Amino acid sequence: MSELNLILLGPPGAGKGTQAERLQDDFQVPFISTGDMLRANVKGATELGREARNYMDAGELVPDDLIVAMVAERLQEDDAEDGFILDGFPRTIEQAHALDRQLSELSRRVTAVLLIDVPDSDLVRRLSGRRVCVKAGHNYHIEFDPPKHEGVCDQDGSKLIQRDDDKPEVIRNRLRVYHDQTEPLVDYYDEQGVLRKIDGTRDATDVHDHIRAVIATLRLEENV
Numbered sequence: 001m002s003e004l005n006l007i008l009l010g011p012p013g014a015g016k017g018t019q020a021e022r023l024q025d026d027f028q029v030p031f032i033s034t035g036d037m038l039r040a041n042v043k044g045a046t047e048l049g050r051e052a053r054n055y056m057d058a059g060e061l062v063p064d065d066l067i068v069a070m071v072a073e074r075l076q077e078d079d080a081e082d083g084f085i086l087d088g089f090p091r092t093i094e095q096a097h098a099l100d101r102q103l104s105e106l107s108r109r110v111t112a113v114l115l116i117d118v119p120d121s122d123l124v125r126r127l128s129g130r131r132v133c134v135k136a137g138h139n140y141h142i143e144f145d146p147p148k149h150e151g152v153c154d155q156d157g158s159k160l161i162q163r164d165d166d167k168p169e170v171i172r173n174r175l176r177v178y179h180d181q182t183e184p185l186v187d188y189y190d191e192q193g194v195l196r197k198i199d200g201t202r203d204a205t206d207v208h209d210h211i212r213a214v215i216a217t218l219r220l221e222e223n224v
């Protein structure tokens with residue numbers, strides 16, 4: 001079997017992280033979230049974390065050069081040799097060019113870009129109710145996917161918190177940034193013939209089934 005290099009594209013709150021966790025189990029390729037990597041750097045007070053923090057708190061994008069270097073390093077690790085699932089990257093055309101360059105140097109290419117589509121009105125409701133565990137970032141939603149015990153992660157028992165950037169005023173900015181800077185990637189990947197659209201308004205299990213069907217079709221078509 002050849003490699004499976006997937007990108008999950010879509011606005012914040014579309015469910016990319018939830019789907020990436022499931023797909024990582026299905027296909028045994030690493031789930032690489034630039035948001036999670038940056039949050040780990042902020043928590044660990046690294047130089048990158050210190051540089052990234054103010055952008056993140058404001059819902060702005062961290063500068064391309066910092067992100068591109070971080071991802072390039074991560075993709076060189078052994079576990080990404082047979083594929084990867086990228087969540088939250090690329091987020092600008094410049095980042096997409098950098099990824100294309102890196103992959104082509106390795107004679108690799110993007111297998112598919114899954115666009116998880118959800119209207120803005122649903123996203124505000126989803127993001128403002130989202131809670132994450134402090135230990136591993138497992139996701140919950142106070143209304144749609146509550147934990148068994150309020151404020152406690154089902155998976156590792158750690159405390160659930162609201163991300164600073166899931167507060168209403170920051171959410172609005174993140175959506176604006178998505179439309180301005182990330183949405184142009186839809187046309188970019190469509191022109192390359194790798195874009196597949198997924199209706200992200202359905203529940204997580206339906207979305208997961210749809211993605212698996214899309215990947216199965218791709219594998220049949222291209223023998224990947």
Ligand code: AMP
Pocket residue numbers: 012034035036038055056057059060061062063064067087088089090091095165174
């Ligand atoms: P996320 O968890 O993907 O919503 O990312 C949280 C925040 O991290 C974003 O609002 C950005 O500030 C920053 N970030 C994550 N990925 C990127 C990226 N590819 N480019 C620039 N900034 C990013």
